[in-house]
Amino acid sequence: MTGRRGPGCGRREKRERRVLLSIHTKLGALVALAVLVTTGLVxxxxxxxxxxxxxxxxxxxxTLLVxxxxxxxxxxxxxxxxxxxAAISHGDYTRRVVGADRRDELGDLADTINRMADDLEAVDQNRKELVANVSHELRTPIAALRAVLENVVDGVSAADPETMRTxxxxxxRLGRLVETLLDLSRVDSGTVPLRAGRFEVWPYLSGVLKEATLVTAQRRGMASGSGSHTRGDVHLHLDVVPPELTAHADPERLHQVVANLIDNAVKHSPPYGRVTVRARRGEGPESLDLEVLDEGPGIPKSEWHRVFERFNRGERPGKTAPGSDGGTGLGLAIARWAVDLHGGRIGVAESPRGCRIQVSLPGREERGTA
Known part of the structure; x- marks a missing residue:
């Protein structure tokens, strides 16, 4: 089957021709030099x-010396x-080719091998961190669930509603972790469609915040006995101007963004702190500017570029908030993916207190949707 070749294909062909020509040149120079030496001796x-x-x-x-x-x-x-x-094929990703600074084809090849080794080393490190983080996250709820069931089986506790609720x-909690991993697999496969539509921002965000408040309230009662690390003492506040503000986006994907940003802000809030979700009209038609602000220790500017990396567990300076943890380090990475899917922007912004994360969604016209 024939088709249109991309620009990368042409560049590869030119590169291969250049390499072949250079090797021919060196071999031709070798033959010419040998002939000149022999002729001179004759x-x-x-x-x-x-x-x-x-x-x-x-x-x-x-001739042999040359x-x-x-x-x-x-x-x-x-x-x-x-x-x-050979070392890389056996799993040693620390080896590098020394001659990558050569100004020829062999230098290009050495640089390519070194970049490949860097990528494989990063993938291997991410895999190890994923296994470690997921194992850590699974251990606590599994241990708590096992303890509850063992107590029921041994007759230590009755199978009453409170025990079953635990x-x-x-x-x-296990289901949420599985959902996070499924979201990660969707990110990698790139098979998630964008179903954008027009919606009213206030009732939509109000529902997201109510859901987050309900979840944290439910977990707060279980925190001491279930091993949950979710905060339940943080107040969530919604600020939408104008109240009739509308936007054009995928509600499901936007829910992932807002929920993950709220979860991250709550984890790093001080006791009885406040998390504010602010929504304003963007520059384009039905575009949306969102901000999520917390009152925690904030993020050093030198770390802003790492906030949305995978497996970044969101460590911040200062004391860790009670009951908080870094999770798997995938929530903010998924939020960035969902924003990128809309063609928008997400990043950390200056804030006099705590952390402020800004999200800009382009709306209908800039995306060219109907």
């Missing part, structure tokens, strides 16, 4: 009346690359 032999056998021997020695020198300059970097590639909360 001319010297004719003028000095030297026997042909001596000239032949000298020409062979000179060939050895050129071959060494070509094969030594390849030998090093072979060693590094087990249910741990099951719900």
């Amino acid at each position: 001319l010297v032999a004719v003028r000095t009346h030297t026997e042909l056998r001596y000239v032949t021997v000298l020409a062979m020695i000179a 060939t050895q020198f050129v071959a060494r300059s070509l094969t030594a970097p390849l030998d090093e690359m072979n060693v590094v590639a 087990a249910l909360k741990q099951t719900e």
Whole structure:
């Protein structure tokens, strides 16, 4: 099947032609140099009346020396690359090719191998962090659920509504973790469609905040006995101007953004702190500017670029808020993905107190939707 080739294909072909031409040039130079050396020795032999056998021997020695020198300059970097590639294939991603600064094709190849090793090392590190974080998150609810069920089976506790409610909360926590992992798999596969539509911002965000308040209130009663780390003492406040503000976005994806930002803000709020969700009209038609502000210790400016990276557990300076933890470090990464899916922007902004995260969604016209 034929089709239109992308620009990267043409660049690769040009690169391959350039490499092939360079190798031909070096080999041609080797042959030319050997011919020149042999011709020079023949001319010297004719003028000095030297026997042909001596000239032949000298020409062979000179040609072998030149060939050895050129071959060494070509094969030594390849030998090093072979060693590094073999180490990478066995899982050692710390090895690097030294000759990446060469200004030729071998230098380009060495740089490519080093970048590949960097990428593989980052992937391997992310995999290890994912296993560690997920294992940590699974251990607490599983241990609590097991303890509850063991108490019921052993007759220590009765299977009353309160005990079953404890087990249910741990099951719900496990379900939330599974949903987070499913969201991550959707991010990687890129198969999530965007179903944007017009909606009223106030009732929509009010519902998101009520859901968050209900969840935290339910977990607050279970925090001491269930091992839950969710805060329940933080006040959530909604500020929408004008009250009749409308926007054009995917409500489900936007819910992921707001819920994850609220969850992150609540985790890092001081005792009985306040988290504010602020919504304003953006620059374009039915565009939306959102802000989520907390009263926690804030984020150093040097760390702003890492806030939305995967597995960044959101550590902030100062004392950790009671009952908070960094989670799996995937919530803000998923929020950034959902905003990018809309063609919007998300980032940390200056704030006199705590942390302020801004989200801008372009609305209908800039996305070209009907």
